[in-house]
Amino acid sequence: MVLSPEEIIKTICPELSGSPSLQVYLGMAAEVVSRGFFGNVYSQALAYQACHLFTLTNKEAGGSSQVDAFKELSGGAPVTGIREGGLSISFGQGGSSGSEADVLGSTKYGRLFLALRKSRPTMNVAV
Numbered sequence: 001m002v003l004s005p006e007e008i009i010k011t012i013c014p015e016l017s018g019s020p021s022l023q024v025y026l027g028m029a030a031e032v033v034s035r036g037f038f039g040n041v042y043s044q045a046l047a048y049q050a051c052h053l054f055t056l057t058n059k060e061a062g063g064s065s066q067v068d069a070f071k072e073l074s075g076g077a078p079v080t081g082i083r084e085g086g087l088s089i090s091f092g093q094g095g096s097s098g099s100e101a102d103v104l105g106s107t108k109y110g111r112l113f114l115a116l117r118k119s120r121p122t123m124n125v126a127v
C-alpha cells in the first residue's frame with residue numbers, strides 16, 4: 001500500500017497538514033527529492049522533506065526550540081557546556097559548516113529523511 005505524501009504528513013506532522021501552505025512545502029520538497037533515487041519510498045521522502053522545511057521555517061519565524069531555551073537560560077550567550085555539582089558536560093564547537101547533513105539533522109523530519117536516504121541501495125559507477 002503506497003500512501004500519498006499528504007497522508008503521511010497528516011500522521012507525522014498535523015501542523016503542516018492543516019496549513020494552507022501544504023502544497024507550497026510539498027512543491028519545494030519535490031524540487032530537491034529525487035523520484036529516481038527513492039523509488040517506491042518517494043512519497044515518504046517527500047513528506048519528510050516537506051515537514052523538515054516547514055519546521056525550519058517556523059523555528060526561524062519565531063517558534064522556540066530547545067536551543068532557544070538554553071540561550072535564554074544563559075542570557076543569550078551560546079551554551080558551550082553544563083555544570084551541576086561535580087559533573088560537567090562540554091559541547092563540541094564544530095562551527096557552522098552548514099552542510100546538508102547538519103541542516104537535515106536539525107529537525108526530527110530531516111533525520112528521518114537522512115535515515116531513509118541511507119537505507120537506499122547505492123550504485124558504484126566507475127567513470
